[in-house]
Amino acid sequence: MAQEGLIKKRRTIENHILAIGGGKGGTGKSLITACLGICLADRGSEVLLIDADLGTANLHTFFGLEPPQIGLSDFITRRKSSIDSIIIKTGINNLKLIPGAQDMIGMANLSYGQKIRTLNNIKKLNYRHILIDLGPGTSFNTLDFFLISHCGILITSPEPTSIENTYHFMKSLFLRHLRKTITQKALKSLIDKGVGQGDGEKFDSVFDLLEAIEKIDPKLGDNIACHLSTLDIKLIVNQARTDRDRAIGQKMAIAARKYFGIPIDFLGTVSYDTKVRKDLLQRKPIEAYFPHSEVFKELAEITQKISPSYQLGLDFSVD
Numbered sequence: 001m002a003q004e005g006l007i008k009k010r011r012t013i014e015n016h017i018l019a020i021g022g023g024k025g026g027t028g029k030s031l032i033t034a035c036l037g038i039c040l041a042d043r044g045s046e047v048l049l050i051d052a053d054l055g056t057a058n059l060h061t062f063f064g065l066e067p068p069q070i071g072l073s074d075f076i077t078r079r080k081s082s083i084d085s086i087i088i089k090t091g092i093n094n095l096k097l098i099p100g101a102q103d104m105i106g107m108a109n110l111s112y113g114q115k116i117r118t119l120n121n122i123k124k125l126n127y128r129h130i131l132i133d134l135g136p137g138t139s140f141n142t143l144d145f146f147l148i149s150h151c152g153i154l155i156t157s158p159e160p161t162s163i164e165n166t167y168h169f170m171k172s173l174f175l176r177h178l179r180k181t182i183t184q185k186a187l188k189s190l191i192d193k194g195v196g197q198g199d200g201e202k203f204d205s206v207f208d209l210l211e212a213i214e215k216i217d218p219k220l221g222d223n224i225a226c227h228l229s230t231l232d233i234k235l236i237v238n239q240a241r242t243d244r245d246r247a248i249g250q251k252m253a254i255a256a257r258k259y260f261g262i263p264i265d266f267l268g269t270v271s272y273d274t275k276v277r278k279d280l281l282q283r284k285p286i287e288a289y290f291p292h293s294e295v296f297k298e299l300a301e302i303t304q305k306i307s308p309s310y311q312l313g314l315d316f317s318v319d
């Protein structure tokens with residue numbers, strides 16, 4: 001029964017799967033995935049990066065690699081039967097890459113079967129850390145990649161639109177989570193009303209929705225609240241330029257707990273570095289300036305805070 005599986009027990013994790021997402025485009029998800037990968041590999045772990053931005057896959061460019069001939073889309077469409085056969089070298093010790101799709105297969109177009117097979121095969125890969133770089137947006141597929149991970153890292157920039165998109169991502173994640181755990185029809189119709197302001201049909205907040213669920217099934221309401229408190233969701237504010245920017249992360253973590261009931265672990269702030277931007281525009285591989293850039297120093301510190309703890313979401317069996 002789905003409810004019984006809601007409270008996850010601490011378990012020994014052989015590989016640690018981290019998904020990097022956050023809704024808004026251009027906030028630095030791919031740059032941070034690449035840099036965290038380098039920092040983790042530098043500490044001696046075997047690390048695999050997966051470019052799951054199937055719309056505009058570009059993680060390879062951060063390593064100065066030409067568009068690869070093979071990628072995740074080949075596995076998804078069964079042109080390649082083994083996921084190991086689409087893993088390529090990055091040129092950095094201990095760090096490998098599954099490039100994204102070269103034939104623009106849309107994340108939204110993934111069938112249920114393709115998704116299950118891909119996610120299950122990722123789970124079986126034998127790497128200490130697996131970092132999944134997600135594209136922008138809140139499609140079900142993006143949310144599901146986030147939810148099967150042991151840890152999800154949200155990347156926001158300090159701009160109001162990016163902060164707003166990150167909150168929207170959190171809310172979508174929460175609703176997707178509920179849809180995947182709750183099987184009762186009466187409760188599903190409550191979730192389908194949605195959460196948001198300014199529409200009489202919707203619940204004003206996540207707490208209001210939880211309250212309505214609790215009224216129908218108090219035990220389930222309790223279980224959901226309990227499970228939410230074990231989610232491992234982290235936040236990084238990237239491209240900070242001012243002290244005000246540096247204060248945003250902590251405030252967002254507090255607001256997320258207050259309005260969504262989701263505990264967010266604020267990992268830290270990463271500065272905006274014009275040299276990083278310039279070098280990447282010239283397609284220089286990022287390790288060229290490792291470890292001198294402030295961005296890397298900050299991410300090296302953040303790396304120390306990333307450790308396996310709870311599984312973020314559910315076993316991938318309900319759609």
Ligand SMILES: Nc1ncnc2c1ncn2[C@@H]1O[C@H](COP(=O)(O)OP(=O)(O)OP(=O)(O)O)[C@@H](O)[C@H]1O
Nearest residue numbers: 025026027028029030031136239271272273277280
């Ligand atoms: N801290 C930073 N300092 C300077 N430039 C940065 C920083 N973070 C990201 N950038 C630049 O911002 C641009 C977007 O970064 P990136 O591609 O990593 O974003 P993204 O969130 O993955 O975008 P998308 O949603 O399109 O996948 C890149 O040119 C990158 O070099």
Ligand SMILES: [Mg+2]
Nearest residue numbers: 029030053135
């Ligand atoms: Mg990207």
